[in-house]
Amino acid sequence: MLKIIWFFAIILSVPVLYIAYNLIMAIMPGQSKTYILQPVFRLIKLFEKKDEGTNFFAYFFSVGSCLFSLIALYMAVAGFNFLFVISVLSMMDLLVITGAFSSGEFSGKMSAKRGISRFIIWLFTSIVSAAAIYKATGTLKLNEIAYLSENNGLIISLPFTFISLFIILLMKGNLLYFNFGISGEELTILGEALYTPYSGWSLAVVQIAQWIEIGVWLKILSSFLPLPNPVSFIIVSLLFLSSLFLDLFVSKVEWKKAARFSWGWAGGMSIINFIYLFYY
Amino acid sequence: MNWLNRIRMRSISVFIVQAGGCRDCALQFLMALSENNEIKGITVTGNPKHADCLLVCGCINEKSKEKITEIYEKMPAPKAVIAVGACACSGSLFRRENSGLYTVEEILPVNSWIRGCAPGTTEILEAIVRAMENVKENHYRNDEGRNDL
Numbered sequence: 499m500l501k502i503i504w505f506f507a508i509i510l511s512v513p514v515l516y517i518a519y520n521l522i523m524a525i526m527p528g529q530s531k532t533y534i535l536q537p538v539f540r541l542i543k544l545f546e547k548k549d550e551g552t553n554f555f556a557y558f559f560s561v562g563s564c565l566f567s568l569i570a571l572y573m574a575v576a577g578f579n580f581l582f583v584i585s586v587l588s589m590m591d592l593l594v595i596t597g598a599f600s601s602g603e604f605s606g607k608m609s610a611k612r613g614i615s616r617f618i619i620w621l622f623t624s625i626v627s628a629a630a631i632y633k634a635t636g637t638l639k640l641n642e643i644a645y646l647s648e649n650n651g652l653i654i655s656l657p658f659t660f661i662s663l664f665i666i667l668l669m670k671g672n673l674l675y676f677n678f679g680i681s682g683e684e685l686t687i688l689g690e691a692l693y694t695p696y697s698g699w700s701l702a703v704v705q706i707a708q709w710i711e712i713g714v715w716l717k718i719l720s721s722f723l724p725l726p727n728p729v730s731f732i733i734v735s736l737l738f739l740s741s742l743f744l745d746l747f748v749s750k751v752e753w754k755k756a757a758r759f760s761w762g763w764a765g766g767m768s769i770i771n772f773i774y775l776f777y778y
Numbered sequence: 779m780n781w782l783n784r785i786r787m788r789s790i791s792v793f794i795v796q797a798g799g800c801r802d803c804a805l806q807f808l809m810a811l812s813e814n815n816e817i818k819g820i821t822v823t824g825n826p827k828h829a830d831c832l833l834v835c836g837c838i839n840e841k842s843k844e845k846i847t848e849i850y851e852k853m854p855a856p857k858a859v860i861a862v863g864a865c866a867c868s869g870s871l872f873r874r875e876n877s878g879l880y881t882v883e884e885i886l887p888v889n890s891w892i893r894g895c896a897p898g899t900t901e902i903l904e905a906i907v908r909a910m911e912n913v914k915e916n917h918y919r920n921d922e923g924r925n926d927l
Binding site: 533535536540542546548697698 | 782785786788789791811815817818819820821825827828830854855856
């Protein structure tokens with residue numbers, strides 16, 4: 499029962515974070531002129547739109563990616579092996595990239611290229627982080643990691659791994675200097691993480707998949723804090739929300755520069771922690 | 779379905795095309811978004827596939843005509859086209875015989891015209907909202923010519 503509650507709570511948590519972002523932005527004078535529920539409005543609107551130009555594969559791959567994100571979420575909630583969750587998330591990411599590439603359009607190929615480079619970085623970081631976690635805890639099962647962390651605080655022995663995994667979250671949300679610009683010059687908060695060739699309801703489905711994926715990463719990150727699971731999940735969510743606001747003060751960089759930053763920070767941090775654990 | 783239309787009106791993604799000219803109309807629109815007015819929910823997108831409304835500013839020449847029609851074809855329905863400023867509506871000062879310039883109406887089904895050089899900020903936002911309201915009531919599914927206003 500608890501797992502089911504967690505499952506739906508995580509699905510709802512990311513839209514709630516974006517709504518909270520819009521709520522705070524609406525209060526601030528001279529800022530965004532959007533509705534508080536704009537992310538939800540846009541999602542509903544997208545389901546109604548019809549795109550005659552989109553190929554069948556875009557719909558197929560978007561549904562596939564959403565399915566895989568749900569499987570990854572279930573695995574994260576049920577406390578499966580960290581590497582299993584990563585492999586399912588990889589499948590999800592690859593489906594989205596393949597869908598983008600299958601459009602045959604220039605924008606699709608461009609976003610697929612960027613998506614692949616992002617994919618390589620986050621997968622590498624995850625694998626090195628998994629090795630570091632195994633070295634520190636002797637297990638890769640998320641429920642066991644969370645249990646160990648509640649008593650000992652995994653963040654103390656794996657601070658850089660935590661940072662590198664948080665940077666993966668920023669890469670997924672296209673935030674700060676880790677924005678690969680996958681959607682071109684999209685300015686809306688919802689559109690920032692989307693691939694260009696998708697539109698209509700396939701775009702909405704990819705959006706839902708992306709929300710769920712961010713939820714999965716929040717759940718994984720919450721296993722590192724020495725606090726009860728719900729509390730640590732809220733803390734990590736608030737960190738993500740604060741990075742959404744921080745993104746307003748950070749200029750966008752070219753995607754190749756974002757890739758270099760990501761390699762350095764996400765990949766580098768995870769390697770530093772692994773080497774430290776290995777030799778000391 | 780009224781509630782669905784109301785939701786659509788609360789999230790309008792606009793794609794701006796600067797076909798040629800002084801860019802003042804596009805800047806007026808961006809200024810309108812940063813002003814404190816009652817119209818909310820309008821955002822700018824850089825991707826035609828995410829757009830609901832095409833805002834055409836400036837004089838259209840042979841080169842930009844092709845690009846504008848290409849962008850229009852990529853936009854998913856329901857979609858609206860708005861001609862912003864004197865250049866886009868009528869060619870303004872630059873329209874001469876055999877000058878090779880087009881108005882938006884000559885190449886696309888236009889939903890709204892905003893005249894003036896440069897047009898007012900509030901008028902642009904109101905026109906976008908009205909055009910999107912109009913596009914839901916009329917034959918937006920098969921894009922047969924321009925909608926009645």
